[in-house]
Amino acid sequence: MTKEKLLLLDGNSLAYRAFFALPLLTNDSGIHTNAVYGFTTMLQRILEEEQPTKMLVAFDAGKTTFRHDTFTEYKGGRQKTPPELSEQFPYLRKLIDAYGIKRYELEMYEADDIIGTLAKEAATQDMDVIIVSGDRDLTQLATEQVTVYITKKGITEIEKNTPAFIEEKYGLTPLQIIDMKGLMGDASDNIPGVPGVGEKTAVKLLKEHGSVEALYEAMDTLKASKMKEKLVANEGQALMSKKLATIFTDAPIEVTFTELNYSGPNEEALIDVWQELGFKSLLEKSDFTIEEEERAPFDFDIVQEVQPEFLKDVMAIHVELEDEHYHTCRQLGIAFTDGTATKYVPFDVAVKSDILRRWLEDATKVKYMADSKASQAALNREGIHLAGVDFDLLLASYINNPALSGDDVATLAKELGYRDVQANESVYGKGAKRAVPDTDALAEHASRKAFAVWTLQPKLEELLRENEQYDLYKNLELPLAAILSEMESEGIKVNRATLEEMGQELNDKLVILEQAIYAEAGEAFNVNSPKQLGVILFDKLGLPVIKKTKTGYSTAADVLEKLKPEHAIIEHILMYRQLGKLQSTYIEGLLKEIHEQDSKVHTRFQQALTATGRLSSTDPNLQNIPIRLEEGRKIRQAFVPSQKDWILFSADYSQIELRVLAHMSEDPNLVEAFREGMDVHTRTAMDVFHVSAEEVDSNMRRAAKAVNFGIVYGISDYGLSQNLDITRKEAATFIDKYFASFPGVKRYMDDIVQDAKFNGFVTTILNRRRYLPDITSSNFNLRSFAERTAMNTPIQGSAADIIKKAMIDMDARLKKENMQAKLLLQVHDELIFEAPREELALLEKIVPEVMENAIELTVPLKVDFNYGATWYEAK
DNA sequence: TCTTTCACG
DNA sequence: ACGTACGTGAAAGAT
Numbered sequence: 001m002t003k004e005k006l007l008l009l010d011g012n013s014l015a016y017r018a019f020f021a022l023p024l025l026t027n028d029s030g031i032h033t034n035a036v037y038g039f040t041t042m043l044q045r046i047l048e049e050e051q052p053t054k055m056l057v058a059f060d061a062g063k064t065t066f067r068h069d070t071f072t073e074y075k076g077g078r079q080k081t082p083p084e085l086s087e088q089f090p091y092l093r094k095l096i097d098a099y100g101i102k103r104y105e106l107e108m109y110e111a112d113d114i115i116g117t118l119a120k121e122a123a124t125q126d127m128d129v130i131i132v133s134g135d136r137d138l139t140q141l142a143t144e145q146v147t148v149y150i151t152k153k154g155i156t157e158i159e160k161n162t163p164a165f166i167e168e169k170y171g172l173t174p175l176q177i178i179d180m181k182g183l184m185g186d187a188s189d190n191i192p193g194v195p196g197v198g199e200k201t202a203v204k205l206l207k208e209h210g211s212v213e214a215l216y217e218a219m220d221t222l223k224a225s226k227m228k229e230k231l232v233a234n235e236g237q238a239l240m241s242k243k244l245a246t247i248f249t250d251a252p253i254e255v256t257f258t259e260l261n262y263s264g265p266n267e268e269a270l271i272d273v274w275q276e277l278g279f280k281s282l283l284e285k286s287d288f289t290i291e292e293e294e295r296a297p298f299d300f301d302i303v304q305e306v307q308p309e310f311l312k313d314v315m316a317i318h319v320e321l322e323d324e325h326y327h328t329c330r331q332l333g334i335a336f337t338d339g340t341a342t343k344y345v346p347f348d349v350a351v352k353s354d355i356l357r358r359w360l361e362d363a364t365k366v367k368y369m370a371d372s373k374a375s376q377a378a379l380n381r382e383g384i385h386l387a388g389v390d391f392d393l394l395l396a397s398y399i400n401n402p403a404l405s406g407d408d409v410a411t412l413a414k415e416l417g418y419r420d421v422q423a424n425e426s427v428y429g430k431g432a433k434r435a436v437p438d439t440d441a442l443a444e445h446a447s448r449k450a451f452a453v454w455t456l457q458p459k460l461e462e463l464l465r466e467n468e469q470y471d472l473y474k475n476l477e478l479p480l481a482a483i484l485s486e487m488e489s490e491g492i493k494v495n496r497a498t499l500e501e502m503g504q505e506l507n508d509k510l511v512i513l514e515q516a517i518y519a520e521a522g523e524a525f526n527v528n529s530p531k532q533l534g535v536i537l538f539d540k541l542g543l544p545v546i547k548k549t550k551t552g553y554s555t556a557a558d559v560l561e562k563l564k565p566e567h568a569i570i571e572h573i574l575m576y577r578q579l580g581k582l583q584s585t586y587i588e589g590l591l592k593e594i595h596e597q598d599s600k601v602h603t604r605f606q607q608a609l610t611a612t613g614r615l616s617s618t619d620p621n622l623q624n625i626p627i628r629l630e631e632g633r634k635i636r637q638a639f640v641p642s643q644k645d646w647i648l649f650s651a652d653y654s655q656i657e658l659r660v661l662a663h664m665s666e667d668p669n670l671v672e673a674f675r676e677g678m679d680v681h682t683r684t685a686m687d688v689f690h691v692s693a694e695e696v697d698s699n700m701r702r703a704a705k706a707v708n709f710g711i712v713y714g715i716s717d718y719g720l721s722q723n724l725d726i727t728r729k730e731a732a733t734f735i736d737k738y739f740a741s742f743p744g745v746k747r748y749m750d751d752i753v754q755d756a757k758f759n760g761f762v763t764t765i766l767n768r769r770r771y772l773p774d775i776t777s778s779n780f781n782l783r784s785f786a787e788r789t790a791m792n793t794p795i796q797g798s799a800a801d802i803i804k805k806a807m808i809d810m811d812a813r814l815k816k817e818n819m820q821a822k823l824l825l826q827v828h829d830e831l832i833f834e835a836p837r838e839e840l841a842l843l844e845k846i847v848p849e850v851m852e853n854a855i856e857l858t859v860p861l862k863v864d865f866n867y868g869a870t871w872y873e874a875k
Numbered sequence: 876t877c878t879t880t881c882a883c884g
Numbered sequence: 885a886c887g888t889a890c891g892t893g894a895a896a897g898a899t
Contacts (some may be wrong), residue, residue, distance in 0.1 A: 448887045529897055530879055551898085556880065581881060584895055612891060614884085622884035632882075657884090657890095668878070710889065719889025732896045780886040796884090800891095828884040829892085877899075883890080 003868045006122045008261065009448065010117045010133035011059040011103070014039055017093055017134035017151050019085045023773045027278035032084040034275060036091050040133075042151065043099070044282075050130060054100045056118065058111035066108050067244055074244060076190045082783040091277060094804040098269035102260050108128075109251045112138060116247035118255075119146050125257070132158075138183065138777035142174040142246060147178040163418040170203055182212045182242025193241045194234045201227070212242050295420045300335070300447035302439065306353040314392075316368040316454035319375040320347075320446035322436060324407070324700075325619065326487065327381070327602040335446035339454050344443035351382045363387035368457045370394060370409045370449055372478075373607060376485040392478055393453050396460040398608035399473040402730040403771060405608050409449040416456055425806055471802075472766045477607065480804050483811050483823070484605045484615075491600030491642075492622070492824045492834075494590060499636040503587040506579050513576045519625045520569035527576055530555045541567060541832070578631065586626060593620040600642065605826070612793050613768045615826060623827045639871035640832040649821070649840070651847045651865035652830035653803065655680055657712050660798045667744025674859035679684040681705040687741035688734065707738050711745060712795055714788025749791050756790035764797035765855060766805075787805040802861070803829060806854035813850050817842065832871070840867060 020040025022545045025034045067074045096103050106114055112135070119129045119141050129146040131138055133210045139161045142148045148161040159165075166174050183202040185193020197205075209215040216235055222228050231238070274283050303310070317336040322329040331347040334356075350356055359365050361384065368374055368391035376386040397412045404415050409425040414686045428434050435443065464470040521540070525532045534553035537543045543566050547554040557574065564570045592602045601822060606616040617623040625639075626632025641648055653659075658680055662670040673683040685696040685704035696704075703724060710720045721731035739746040753775070756762050761771045770793045774786035814821055821835030821843055831851070835843055849862040855861075868874045 018881080272891075526897080528880095528895090531898070577881080581895085585882070585893090589894070605890095610891065614891060616892050618893065621883085624881090624893065626882060628883080652884095713888095713890040716887095716889060718887070723889070754885060756881070781888080784886085788889070799884095817880085877897105879897085880895090882893085 004054060004122075004125075004257075005050065005052045006054040006117055006118070006127045006129045007046065007050060007056075008129065008131045008259075008264075010054070010059040010131070010138065011057040011092070011096075011137060012111055013134040014042065014132065014151065015085065018042065019082070019088070020778060023777055024084060027276070031091070031277075032088055033091070033277050033279075035085055035088045036095060037279060039092060040095060040274075040279065040282065043263050045103060046132060046149075052130070052236060052262055054127070054257060055262040056104055056114075056255070056260050057096050057543075058114040059103065059105040060110050061105040061107050065110055066248070067110075071191075071240060071244055073190055074601060078188070078190070081674060091273070095270075095273050095277075096382075098264045098273045101262060102255065104253070104255060106251060106253065113248040113251045114253060116141050116249040117251040117253050117777040120249045122257070127257075137177070137186075137245060138247070140177040140245075141175050141249075142166060158477070171207055172203065176206050176211070178207050178242055178246050179212045181245035182238050183215075185241055186245065191241045191244050192234075192237050194230055194238050196227070196230045209533075212238055266842055272755075279422065295422070295448075298342075298420065298444065298448055298451070300344055300444060302344050302346075302443045304346075304349055306345060306350070308355050310336070310341075311355070311359045311365070313364075314338065314366040314368075314390075316450045316457065317375075317407075317451060318446050318450040319368055319378055320442065321374065321378055325604075326373075326378045327604070329378075330436070330842055331378050331382075332442055333446055335443070335450040337447070337450045337454050339451075342447045342451055344447050346439065351384070357384055361385050361387055365515040366390045368393075368453050370412075370453050371407065372487045373481040373488075373605075376482060376732045377489050379505050380485065380489040386482075386527070389482065391453070391457045391461070392481060393456060393460070394608045395477045396473055396483060399469050399477060399768065400463050400467070401769070401771060402458060402608075402611050402613070407608065407865055409452055413452045413456060416459055418452055418456060420454040433623060436790070448683050467767075467769065469769065471850065474770060476801070476804055476808065479811075481607060481809050483807055484607060487823055487825065488602050490606060490822055490824060491595070491598065492600040492832075493598075493600050493640050493642045494594050495638045495640050496591065496594055496599065498588050499591055499635075502634065502638070503583060503591075506583045506587065510576065510579055510583065513579070517572050519570060520567070520572065527573060528580065533573070536673070537563070537567075537569075539570070543567060578629070582626065582635065584630055586632070590620055590635075590638070598642075603825075611789075613764060613804075614828060615800075622825055623773075627875075633875075636872035636875075637870045640869065643836070645834050646834050647840060647867045647869060648824075648871050648872070648874045649835055649843050649847070649865065649867040650830060651833075651835040651851060653799075653851065654862040654864055656799045656802065656861065657795050657861050658708060658827050659857060659861060660802070661712065661745065661797050662859045664765075664794060665744045665748035666858065667742045667748070669742050671807065671859055672746060677862075681708060684708055684738070684741075690735045701735065707734055709873070710735070711738070711749075712792060714791035715749075716788065717782070732871065752794060753787050753790050756786070762790050762793050764794055764801050766798070766801040768797050768801060770797065799829065800853045803831070803851075806851045807831065809850045809854055810847065813846055819843075832874070843867075 015035045019035035022034040022038045024032055025035050025037060043351045063375050093103060098741045104114055115131055119135060121130060122129050123143060130139060130149060131146065131147045134151045136150055139148045142161050142163050144163065150161060152159050152160045162173055168173060172180060175266050180202045181196050183197045185198055185207065186649060193868065205215055209218055218233060255522040273360050315336045315338050316826065317334060319334050320332040322332060333344055334350045335342060335344045349689065365388045367389050369389055371394045372389040374390045379386050393409065393412055394405065396408060397415065397713045406412060408424050410421045413421050413767065422445055427437055427441060461470065464473050468748065514527065517527055521536045525536055527533060531552060533555050537555065538545050538553050543563050545553055546559045546562055554811045560570050562573055588599065595602065601620055603622045604619055606618060639648065658675055662674050669687065675679050681701050681704045682693060682696050684707060685700040686693060688704055688707065706724050715735055717728045717732040717735055720734065721728045724731065754764060756772050756775045760773065761769045763769050772786045772790055774782040775790060777783045802824065810831065811824060819839055819842065821833050821839050823833050825832040833843065844865065847865060851863045866874045
């Protein structure tokens with residue numbers, strides 16, 4: 001029989017802690033949920049770690065307790081419980097019941113007393129006892145059998161108070177904690193103590209005398225001092241305070257230990273509570289099976305022939321695809337609705353219908369869609385050129401709040417309170433069980449999506465107008481989707497043979513390096529395993545440990561760089577890593593993505609994903625093809641134009657983020673630097689180091705460049721010190737000097753954080769928003785992160801606005817000029833085109849012109865360009 | 876599925 | 885006293 005383990009939780013204290021530690025979350029019905037959420041996450045963790053056999057959550061009952069008989073002002077002057085917290089207690093009780101945990105409260109006693117009484121009793125029955133609270137007072141209950149867990153940093157960390165721990169921390173026994181409070185008092189409980197005595201003095205006195213009573217007995221031996229006077233004058237108060245602080249361990253509790261047996265949650269009840277509270281992440285993480293919500297019945301028809309009268313002037317249409325890989329997956333069918341009648345056409349039927357084809361291509365026929373870029377790309381494959389898209393649910397949701405957007409219609413709809421559409425996962429299944437369902441189920445699913453789009457269109461447009469984001473959505477993101485879809489469908493040609501040849505060479509080098517590493521290590525091991533590599537470097541070879549990760553030794557490149565002088569193996573490992581990365585990600589990875597039919601790769605640009613408004617690129621990611629190191633840069637030799645005698649043409653914005661910063665901050669110094677066409681890093685070095693342009697050496701410029709990066713990222717001395725490998729203090733000096741030279745930037749950074757605190761969000765030049773709920777958090781880390789984000793997002797996001805606008809203008813200009821040149825890729829501050837060589841002269845003229853004039857700033861935008869027979873040469 | 880590492884702007 | 889630079893995606897190993 002294993003030992004019983006009793007877990008006693010201080011319900012009130014933990015709820016308070018969680019409430020103040022977390023931002024005010026609300027569920028769909030507007031109930032605040034942060035305290036319950038925090039309590040739940042903490043409970044989940046403790047249950048997993050401790051595996052208790054018995055549990056109880058104690059609550060305070062009512063306002064008055066026996067302590068008020070001693071001192072009527074006990075807990076007086078306390079702030080009223082915020083209503084946002086009060087409303088959560090019923091849910092907390094429901095939650096605890098669903099977990100199958102005993103709840104208990106007792107008239108006239110506080111939760112502490114219940115816990116103290118049960119802990120004492122349990123210890124006599126030889127149980128292990130763990131108490132969990134946010135209130136340090138409870139540490140007085142610690143004994144060899146009773147450990148008191150006190151939550152720290154809100155609720156994320158736990159301090160385990162054993163008698164030994166308390167001894168080390170204060171030099172006191174757990175029971176002396178009571179004496180300490182008797183002397184120093186406790187403002188939060190309105191316990192007076194002795195005025196002028198704080199923690200330091202109290203601990204000192206108790207180390208000397210042992211207890212409050214012993215201290216007063218020995219009072220005559222103390223030499224006269226202000227302190228002694230205060231002690232003498234407040235003897236009664238000190239003794240009363242000690243009494244108030246003492247947890248009562250003989251409360252008349254009427255529960256048996258059998259009632260406290262814990263055997264796990266009632267899953268069904270717990271799911272219900274979590275759903276009611278809207279704890280999506282917990283529901284997903286748990287392995288509970290969630291029952292489908294009931295949906296209202298829905299009328300739709302499956303048609304095998306498209307009649308012209310089905311197709312109205314304004315419709316919501318949905319192209320149902322097998323999965324998210326819309327360039328390759330099966331297209332299953334098309335649903336369309338006018339809000340009255342909903343029809344589903346299997347895809348093979350749809351493509352054969354000239355009526356439908358003409359309607360899809362007719363720009364005067366208005367279409368509302370869930371994800372127009374995916375649909376357009378999927379239709380492009382059949383030679384259907386979608387036109388007339390007027391609403392895009394995915395993009396509208398993303399602009400409304402970039403943090404929420406999933407890519408499933410059900411998820412997006414649910415965020416707006418619409419539930420009559422199923423999640424893809426529940427229609428198709430997941431993992432190995434994933435399969436396309438029968439036509440009826442498929443048709444219903446697609447039809448419901450079309451209807452959801454129809455229903456949500458007015459709501460979302462209204463929301464966007466309210467926030468003055470309609471223009472951004474309608475005139476930037478929506479037309480951009482069509483352009484991106486063309487870019488993706490066009491694809492970029494990749495020379496398979498070139499990559500294979502490089503792969504062969506890399507392979508030869510990797511084999512040699514691997515052998516050298518084994519020889520230097522004295523054994524063979526998996527160099528790609530950070531764990532095994534850590535053992536070799538730090539245990540076997542005894543190299544100094546510079547940094548640790550949460551799972552072991554760090555073997556990241558910056559760490560290895562520092563170890564280079566220590567051992568010859570390091571250089572080989574770094575080289576192995578570098579070449580291995582090229583081989584696995586860029587040679588093998590890219591080869592897998594080349595389409596057989598056209599020798600091209602067709603990436604997907606995610607337009608509704610990033611928090612800042614940037615695009616991202618997947619399958620393959622063409623926004624991180626190597627360039628910084630020559631070995632990697634050669635990968636770009638495999639990217640070629642799709643036609644003979646064509647070229648690749650690349651144009652990039654110079655210092656766009658710093659120019660945006662100059663524009664937004666209106667810092668005179670920074671503005672001048674750009675207006676004068678100066679090298680901005682050199683200029684920064686001149687101002688920070690107080691030297692002339694000629695005196696700026698490469699080191700100074702390097703440091704200045706790092707500071708400029710830091711400014712854009714939301715500067716911190718720690719980050720800069722890491723980057724430049726200098727001390728934090730030196731980094732702080734750099735930053736101070738920078739802000740002294742660029743006071744406008746300093747003001748901007750301060751203002752933007754204030755704005756974010758006031759509004760709860762930050763915006764870009766085109767009014768893109770990012771909400772920053774953590775900006776008011778009491779958690780230092782969360783708040784600091786939000787503050788840096790507040791500084792960075794307007795910069796990164798506005799740069800994204802600018803290049804997106806340039807893409808739209810460029811598309812129009814290429815059409816106007818009747819050019820064959822095609823835009824293929826966007827890499828954040830760079831556009832890559834392919835074009836016949838004859839168009840080069842015109843490209844050199846119009847690309848910089850269009851890009852530089854995309855959006856007018858108070859400083860000029862500058863564009864550099866290059867071209868060549870491969871992407872490598874277009875540098 | 877999560878963690879670590881490393882490629883890009 | 886707190887402990888990270890901003891934004892991404894892919895591969896490999898560990899779990």
